[in-house]
Structure formats: C-alpha cells, structure tokens
Amino acid sequence: MTVFFTWLLRTIGIGGVAFLGLYIYDWGIPGASRIPYLSSIPILGDLTTGRAHSYAAEQVRLATSQMVTKFERDAIAAQLSEERRRRLIADQLTTEASKRADAALRAKSEAEAELEARIAADTSPDGGRWSEEDQQWDGRR
Template identity: 65%
Template structure:
C-alpha cells in the first residue's frame, strides 16, 4: 500500500496527492458505493461514498423520517377518527336495542299485570258461582254420579 502512495507522490507530487485525497474525500471512490454495507463502516464508508453522497443520503434519510412521521400521525388520526365513528355507531345500536328491550319489558309487565287481574277475576267469579250454587247436593258427587261413573 505504501508503495502505491510512494509511486503517486513521485508521479503527481504533493499537490496532486492532496487534490486526489480531497477529491476522494468529497466524491468518494467511483463504484465503491455499490458494494453492500461498505458505506456503513465509519471511516472507510466516508472515503468510499464521499462526503457529498453521504450528506445527500443523510438528508434523504431525515426527509424520509419526517415524511414518515407525518404520515403515521395522519394515519393515527384517521384510525382514531374511524375508531370514534365505530364506537359511536356501536353506542347508537346498543341504545336502540336497549330502548326496544325496555319497551318489550314494559309490555311484558303490563301483560303480567293483566293476567294477574284476570286470574283474580276468574277466582272471584268461581267463588261467586260456588256460593250461588243452591243445589241440594251442593255440587258434590252423589251416589247417582258414582253409579253413572261406574257405567262409563
């Protein structure tokens, strides 16, 4: 490696070596940026990709991160709005079903009250009919009824 530097120093001089070193530092080695992971090595990456290309790559990375953050923020806001709308629709549906259930329960309660009133009226009517029965047997089984039942 030092032989190459000595040859370049003798051939193009100190000024040429300085120019070549600044050129490589600024623009990198041609074709070296296509080697995978070479640019991720700290010092060698700067020499191979060059300051201009690494600066541009950093700016692209910063702009991409900023755009990605804005996009994710919009996406989160959209998702939050969607979730809010979905929850509002679910709440409205549950309220509608609750109103239906309440009306059905009120109807059932009213029918139960009417059934109890009808039962009480039927019992009262039965008691009145029993009290009004003036037959001499008093509405009980008689011997005649028993004989008739045996023939059956």
C-alpha cells in the same frame, strides 16, 4: 504503496496531494461505491463513498423515514375516526335497544297486572268463567 505516495508527492507536490486527499474525502473514489459492502466499513467506507454521497444517502433515509411516519400517522388517524364513528353508532344502537327493553318490560308489567286483575275478578266456583262465545264452541252444553 509507499512508492506510489512518494511518486505522487514528487509529481504534484504537497498541495496537490492535500487537494487530492480532500477531494477523495469529499466526493469519494469514482466507482468504488458500486462495490458491495465496501461502504459499510467505517473509515474505508467514508473514503470510498465520499462525504457528499454519505450525506445525500443519510438525507434520503431521513426523508423516507419521515414519509413512512406521516403515512402511518395518516393511517392511524383514519382508523381512529372510523372507530369513533362506529362507537357512536354502537352507542346509538345501545340507547335504542335499552329504550325498547324498557318498553317491553313496561308492557309485560301491564299485561301481568291486567291478568292478575282478571284472575282476581273471577269468582266462579270452578275457577273459570265461560263467556257466551265459549259456550257456543262447547258442544256439551
């Protein structure tokens, strides 16, 4: 390896080696990014993929994470509005049901009061008063 570097240094000089090193650092080694798991090695991965490709990959990751966040936020907002709509419907139905229950309770109280009044008005000794219609249906009388 040192033989290669000394040959390269003699051939293109220190400026050429510096330029080549910075170019590889910035853009990476062509084709090396296709090797699986090579880019995940800390220093070697930066040299093989290059700073520009690493930055681009990071920007893509950030953009997609924000898109997922925006999608999730929109989905949660839609779910919240649907739950609020259902809650409003449930509140309206509860109010109507309580009004019907109050009306039924009043009707029951009125019916019980009417029955108590009819029972109190009955003064016959046998505990019941026959109307003419009842006597028509009774075959014994």
